[in-house]
Amino acid sequence: MKKAFALFFSTLMLLSLCACGSSQSAKDANYYDAAPAEMPMAEPEMAMDEESAYGGFAANSMKTADAPESKAPDVDPEKIIYSADATVETTEFELTLEKLQGLVQQYGGFIESSSINGSNYYSQSRGYAGNRSANYTIRIPSARFQELMGSLSSLGNVPYTYTYTENITSRYYDVQARLTAYETQEQRLLEMMEMAETVSDIIVIEDRLTELRYQIESLQSTLNNWDRQVSYSTVNVNINEVTIYTPEAKLSYGQRLGLAVRNGLKSTGEFFSDFLLWFLEALPALVILAVLIVLVVVLIRRARKKRRARKAAEREAKE
DSSP states (O other): OHHHHHHHHHHHHHHHHHHHHHHHHHHHHHHHHHHHHHHHHHHHHHHHHHHHHHHHHHHHHHHHHHSOOOOOOOOOOOOEEEEEEEEEEESOHHHHHHHHHHHHHHTTOEEEEEEEEOOOHHHHHTTOOSOOEEEEEEEEEGGGHHHHHHHGGGTSEEEEEEEEEEEOHHHHHHHHHHHHHHHHHHHHHHHHHHHOOSHHHHHHHHHHHHHHHHHHHHHHHHHHHHHHHHHEEEEEEEEEEOSSOOOOSOOOHHHHHHHHHHHHHHHHHHHHHHHHHHHHHHHHHHHHHHHHHHHHHHHHHHHHHHHHHHHHHHHHHHO
């Protein structure tokens, strides 16, 4: 009886396991059967996304390749001020001045200031020569600055030149940026002025506008001054009239000896000639001075003789 019951129970358990296995197999089969129907729905979406992504990238790449290249922004030009000092020696003073004025007109510049020192009667009476001079301050377009400096040798001997530059690029654009910012603030304050409703607000805005306009005018004046200096270079030319040009720096020892002897003899001759001129001019005064000295000496001697005679008479009276 027990054996029959155990056999029945074992058979029942085996059938239960088979049923579970078949139901699980059916579920797995339904899953895999349903999957092919659902997967085509997901795959096209993924494919579409990938295609749109890569296709979009490709399209953008093609557009980028086909589109014209964007030009880089222009670089702000440098702001450089050129100036120079030069000395010119000439034996033809008037002609050199005319040549200099011609050069200024040729290069499109103008003479800002000039002064001429001519020989006076005192120097002419002593035979001095080559003492005239002229100073010119010239403004030349910066594009012609080097040409003018190279043309100075056509005026005469140029023993001295000095060129200097000042790069104000960073300062210029810094001031320009500040000016733009102030102008923007001014525009905003004007808009606020239109919307102001109280007198106190209007007064505050007007005070701020006054300060801004002062700053704007100051910065604009600075920029205008720099623009003039950048556009037109400044050259200071000193013209001296001479009888002999300054010799070049590279001379041999023999040349320097000969130059020293010649200058020494020239200086000695000039000294005696100047002394003779001075003596002749001072001769009338020297004659008068000599006469006065003689009179004074005569008067002193007479006074001494009278004093001696008085003392002698006093001694004789006492004796």
